[in-house]
Amino acid sequence: MRSIRKTLLGISVPSLAALCAAIILLIVIVIMADIVIGGWGTLSWEFLSKVPKDGMTGGGIYPAIFGTFLLVVIMSIVGVPIGTITAIYLSEYASQRSVLARLIRFAVNTLAGVPAIVFGLFGLGFFIQFVGKGMDDVLTGGTTLKWGQPNILWASLTMALLTLPVVIVSVEEAIKTVPRELREASLALGATKWETIWKVVLPNSITGIMTGGILAVSRGAGEVAPILFTGAAYFLPKLPDALSDQFMELGYHIYIMSTQSPDVEATRGIQYATTLVLLLLTFTLNFSAIYLRHRIRSRSVG
């Protein structure tokens, strides 16, 4: 009797676990297949390079691609250096027990866990209402509203904050794989600490910094919640050409087209194709990050 129960459990536990694994695999395949099949028909060079027309029911998504590109570029210009320097501080300067280092580590972990929508609120409350309004007051005496409203600069800065932990974690991991002997050799030759970091540690962790940047871009391109009210726009007749302009964005375009478009069914093809473009973009980025990370890890072993 006992042995029967044992055999039954012995079969059912592993197979239940395997079933759950299979479910996950199946879900991934179904989602990918559905979006590729749904979007493939509409995807074309025209779709990628033309602006929307006929009241958003036709044409392409070029402004959204351009806006996303601009967003992640500004975000990286701000976020990657700050993230890299923070990682350098945490791994090179701070002792693990120091209060400051633990405070910063705690802050980074917390940043990683704050919901994206709260970043959006922060962008609105801090960047737009506080910094932007303040800039308007100082620059024009508060007569015109230029910076105190949603625009691409505030959206990018909000996104930079959101992706900061991603950069810090990647860079730190890469810095850790730089062998100690290299640092010690440099110090023994008379280089100062900063010279060692600048000439030895950083060049050796450049792949890690790139990985961090790529992962941040992938995350930033996919998040929509933080830009809902910090700068993304439904439709714009022209591309943004100043930091104080609003912009169109791929993820936001998907959201708007699938929920608030006047004729949701008629634009299904556009929605699917936009989703496919966003997926291709994030996956290309993710896979190159995985590849780079793999290279860093194999170096640290061999």
Next chain:
Amino acid sequence: MEFFIEKLITAIAFLSFTFIVLIFVFVFREAAPIFSGTTEVRKEAVVAEEQETYGEEYLGEAQQLKVAREKEKISVEAAGEGTAGLENLRGETWQPVSSHPKYGLMPLIVGSLKVTVVAILVAAPIAILAALFTSAFAPRWAKEILKPAIEVLAGIPSVVVGFFALVVMASVLQNIFGFEYRLNALVGGLALSLAVIPIIYTITEDALNAVPKVMTEASLALGATKWQTALFVVLPAATPGLFAAVLLGIGRAFGETMIVLMATGNAALLSGIVTEPVRTMSATIGAEMAEVVFGDTHYTVLFLIGSILFVFTFVLNAVAELFVRRRLMRRFSGQ
């Protein structure tokens, strides 16, 4: 020079801490007007509550509930002339855009809870069992398929998951189960579980792998089978890790915006039924913030909702991080 650089690097590193403080300050600052100048309303609330307790002595339960509800409604309306008193926030209706705006947070909180519960109930077992599969049973080839699959799932932007749920999942589920409403809490919760599975899976797998090899080897040497070891040795040893995984999963589910915004139907109904449309806290911010007037009551209440979300996820993360991880470490270092 050297000294200057070190100070500069420290200062920049300190930025991330500064930003956490700033997020606290500015999200709360915009929500603060609710708590100032509402003392009168607060008094009213106390009076209303007292009346409710009088009712208890004379009325049957059902009637009593009705009376209590009505009283609350009256006090809500009394307090609710465009202001957001605490009583108004406790109300059962979320109707911010009307001549008598009502800012009852109950439907939103219940909505968030419903969706989160569905997501966790679905995601936690699947993710934990799948992690157990990879760490205990899976042959090498299966691991090499499953791990990238999880990374792919984690890499799908939430707006894409939301889109998939809105267009495909909702219709399929409605055809199978015959829901009255195509978009509802169940669909939203299921979609949300797709975003939660990778988190729970990853942390669980880390926890399972952190269980010292000596423990599994001892168990196997004593004659236990592979599944017995997995179920009775590895899994219990990693419990704090699983706990942390589920907590972080809850935090993610509670704060996630785009998926619920697109897949739950967004009707602020207060009900316990899971197949009715709901509106969550995060989705409310996402849907309404773009249309409010800066500084008015509606704006302030949305920031208050944001503050609640922030505090809730902050506490969950802190508990998962400080309490659980530390316990796990202590257990494995053999103290």
